[in-house]
Amino acid sequence: MSTINTATTEQRNYPHVGWIITGLITGLLLSSLDQTIVATAMPTVVKDLGGLSLYSWAFTIYMLTQTSAIPILGKMADLYGRRRIYLIGMGFFVAGSALAGLSTSMLELIIFRGIQGIGAGALMTLTMTIIGDVFPPNKQGKMQGLFGATFAFSSIAGPAVGGFITQHISWHWIFYINLPFGIVSAVILAMFLKETKATKKPSVDWWGALLLTGGVISILLATVLVSNSGQGSGAIYTWGSPKVLALIFTGLLILAAFVWVESKVKEPIIPLSLFKNRVISVSSVAGFFMGVGMFGAISYIPLFVQAVIGTTPSMAGYVLTPMMLSMVVSSIVGGRLVSRLPYRTITAIAFLLIGGGFALLAKMNMHTTGTEVIVYMMIIGLGLGILMPTFMISVQNAVDYSQRSVATASSTFFRSIGGTLGVGVMGAVMTGHMTSGMKNILPPGVKTGAFNTQALLSSQTRAQIPHALLDQILTVFSQAVDWVFVIGLVSTLIAFVSVLFFGKARLETKVAGTHASMPSMEL
Numbered sequence: 001m002s003t004i005n006t007a008t009t010e011q012r013n014y015p016h017v018g019w020i021i022t023g024l025i026t027g028l029l030l031s032s033l034d035q036t037i038v039a040t041a042m043p044t045v046v047k048d049l050g051g052l053s054l055y056s057w058a059f060t061i062y063m064l065t066q067t068s069a070i071p072i073l074g075k076m077a078d079l080y081g082r083r084r085i086y087l088i089g090m091g092f093f094v095a096g097s098a099l100a101g102l103s104t105s106m107l108e109l110i111i112f113r114g115i116q117g118i119g120a121g122a123l124m125t126l127t128m129t130i131i132g133d134v135f136p137p138n139k140q141g142k143m144q145g146l147f148g149a150t151f152a153f154s155s156i157a158g159p160a161v162g163g164f165i166t167q168h169i170s171w172h173w174i175f176y177i178n179l180p181f182g183i184v185s186a187v188i189l190a191m192f193l194k195e196t197k198a199t200k201k202p203s204v205d206w207w208g209a210l211l212l213t214g215g216v217i218s219i220l221l222a223t224v225l226v227s228n229s230g231q232g233s234g235a236i237y238t239w240g241s242p243k244v245l246a247l248i249f250t251g252l253l254i255l256a257a258f259v260w261v262e263s264k265v266k267e268p269i270i271p272l273s274l275f276k277n278r279v280i281s282v283s284s285v286a287g288f289f290m291g292v293g294m295f296g297a298i299s300y301i302p303l304f305v306q307a308v309i310g311t312t313p314s315m316a317g318y319v320l321t322p323m324m325l326s327m328v329v330s331s332i333v334g335g336r337l338v339s340r341l342p343y344r345t346i347t348a349i350a351f352l353l354i355g356g357g358f359a360l361l362a363k364m365n366m367h368t369t370g371t372e373v374i375v376y377m378m379i380i381g382l383g384l385g386i387l388m389p390t391f392m393i394s395v396q397n398a399v400d401y402s403q404r405s406v407a408t409a410s411s412t413f414f415r416s417i418g419g420t421l422g423v424g425v426m427g428a429v430m431t432g433h434m435t436s437g438m439k440n441i442l443p444p445g446v447k448t449g450a451f452n453t454q455a456l457l458s459s460q461t462r463a464q465i466p467h468a469l470l471d472q473i474l475t476v477f478s479q480a481v482d483w484v485f486v487i488g489l490v491s492t493l494i495a496f497v498s499v500l501f502f503g504k505a506r507l508e509t510k511v512a513g514t515h516a517s518m519p520s521m522e523l
Helices: 006-011 017-049 057-080 082-101 106-134 137-168 178-192 206-227 242-262 272-276 278-309 313-318 321-337 343-361 370-396 401-439 459-463 467-502
Strands: none
Touching (some): 017 057, 017 106, 017 137, 017 178, 057 106, 057 206, 082 106, 106 137, 106 370, 106 401, 137 321, 137 370, 272 278, 272 401, 278 370, 278 401, 278 467, 321 343, 321 370, 343 370, 370 401, 401 467
């Protein structure tokens, strides 16, 4: 490891750090608020633009482009500088927002949401990377609580803000509102985040970027087709469908080519040498399975609460709030523990908490109360909150400054991939159990599709079903959703075993700044 630039350590305490944090929080708030605001407004958007069969793609394309962009933009930030790539990412996000607000059709909206997703990938990754640059290891954990609170605020405020803008102004402004805040964030960071310019011309791995994007999109698209099966267009896809299998095979083939290219090029998008580092490899595996459980809980708990317990759609959306709040509290605790305990100890405790929460969720039935669900979600949130700062800080401080962005991006990338694939698998398992269960209880001649999940969300439809039959349907549905949480429990147990391989690795904080070699920064 190269010699430390001592000026960097001294300049961490410059007053401009406050401006940098303000700019980063503004940008992160935009990207995290966007999904919840758009989700609230989409029914109105579809009513105005039409294209119901394309409804889910307004979210899907955002997820696909965001996930694909994360590792590529992370590597670009190591080559060209954090500030430059952050500003480019913000440019994509703001431009995508402006164009989305001008959309006159669902197809246009989907394309512009894809542009937004690219920008969001940069904002999420580089925010965490810049925090690692600006603050020494023993102070990075404290900042996680602040950024965790930003995510919690977005989950609480998003539906309310989206509903207010849509009802009292226009759905177009759910996108236009991003413009002033995005511009302010960009101006602040352009003014106050100064980096030493690179002395050599970077070598860009364009083939690697192309192959990674193609492989990831192919596999994620297969997952999306299965999880969205039967919605809108009515097309039915299973894991055995020819189109799904073709996409998965093509994706794996492209990713195999990507790995080969990465082993040959000078500046790979994802350096394979990273995974020789135990902290990086263990964090990647554990983060993948953490993503499976986390996104599974976020996706299916509101569905259970609304369909089985029978709450309103707005209340079902807010059931995630206690989990987010507990994540904020435990992220502060986790940030402090990471400088005092080995990574293995911290993460093992966190995954035990998450596993306990999933075990409780997997036992839910139609008699489960909303209060019980909240308690179970808070338990999971406590574990997730501990993991977030631990994984981020451990990865950033396991590599040199020149690889910090790509290491951070890789960690985020594996978590996103795990979440996307997990939701698809969970959706397929739930649908399969729902279909087989319904065949056993419905009267002869009645198709199982007559009582699908969407029907259970409609109070009018539920009122028309005989009480005894409705109880049977709700029992079948709750059991089907329970299998989703069994998958979450299994993924959590795999993650628990993987973090045991951290060994004795821990954060070294003897001298602030000695965790990485960094160029001078004028803050």
